[in-house]
Amino acid sequence: MTVLYKLETFEGPLDLLLHLIDKAEIDIQDIPVSEITEQYMEYLQTMQELELEVTSEFLVMAATLLSIKSKLLLPKPPVIDFEDFEYYDEEEYDPRAELVERLIEYRKIKSIASQLMDMESERSLIFTKEPDDLAPFAPSQEDNPIMGLHASDLIAAFRKALGKAARRTSYARVTRDEISVKDRIRDVSEALQRTGKGGRLRFSSLLNDTMVRHEIVATFLAILELMKMKAILCYQEKLFDDIVMEWRGADITDGLQESEINY
Numbered sequence: 473m474t475v476l477y478k479l480e481t482f483e484g485p486l487d488l489l490l491h492l493i494d495k496a497e498i499d500i501q502d503i504p505v506s507e508i509t510e511q512y513m514e515y516l517q518t519m520q521e522l523e524l525e526v527t528s529e530f531l532v533m534a535a536t537l538l539s540i541k542s543k544l545l546l547p548k549p550p551v552i553d554f555e556d557f558e559y560y561d562e563e564e565y566d567p568r569a570e571l572v573e574r575l576i577e578y579r580k581i582k583s584i585a586s587q588l589m590d591m592e593s594e595r596s597l598i599f600t601k602e603p604d605d606l607a608p609f610a611p612s613q614e615d616n617p618i619m620g621l622h623a624s625d626l627i628a629a630f631r632k633a634l635g636k637a638a639r640r641t642s643y644a645r646v647t648r649d650e651i652s653v654k655d656r657i658r659d660v661s662e663a664l665q666r667t668g669k670g671g672r673l674r675f676s677s678l679l680n681d682t683m684v685r686h687e688i689v690a691t692f693l694a695i696l697e698l699m700k701m702k703a704i705l706c707y708q709e710k711l712f713d714d715i716v717m718e719w720r721g722a723d724i725t726d727g728l729q730e731s732e733i734n735y
């Protein structure tokens with residue numbers, strides 16, 4: 473069984489030529505084609521002996537080197553000078569020029585590729601991670617409740633608080649009403665009796681400026697009770713006008729003393 477080995481040292485014929493030139497420490501602009509060609513052919517022979525696969529690119533470069541070597545070995549033709557005739561000057565022509573230009577460009581590309589490989593190697597040692605949202609773990613800062621306020625605003629708020637506190641501590645004295653509805657019934661009936669049967673009084677005549685609210689309410693309730701007892705008749709001459717009270721008769725006056733009104 474035949475085992476074939478693929479050479480990984482050189483990536484192509486130009487790579488091999490650069491290796492031979494650097495190893496011999498010669499100027500790439502002045503390549504000794506004869507010496508380099510011999511070393512190149514020896515390398516191809518070694519590859520064949522080791523049963524390594526020789527690609528067509530290596531064979532094409534070998535043919536190119538042999539062609540350049542043969543051109544350099546051939547004698548130069550004499551220079552023929554004809555008037556109005558453009559001729560080729562062999563002194564200015566170098567068969568190695570195209571190969572040298574290719575080697576220089578390849579060396580530049582190889583140098584850039586080496587730099588990129590070094591950058592890749594350095595970058596492979598760095599491990600990155602997408603940034604996480606750490607906002608939920610950040611300490612929450614409460615808004616300042618007095619932000620934007622001035623000293624005058626604080627003084628006004630303090631005075632308002634003091635006013636509320638003073639009202640909370642104030643108290644009122646509740647006194648018992650000194651007049652009852654039953655007493656007012658007696659007062660109203662006596663006032664109407666003095667007018668005689670069929671006499672009339674207006675509700676406003678029973679009130680005065682010195683009366684307080686509970687006395688006015690008691691007077692109004694007394695009129696309602698007298699209407700309920702049918703002792704008086706109340707009406708208004710027009711809407712929202714003063715209430716007019718008319719006495720119905722003296723015979724009902726005796727029943728006022730026996731009334732069950734206790735408020």
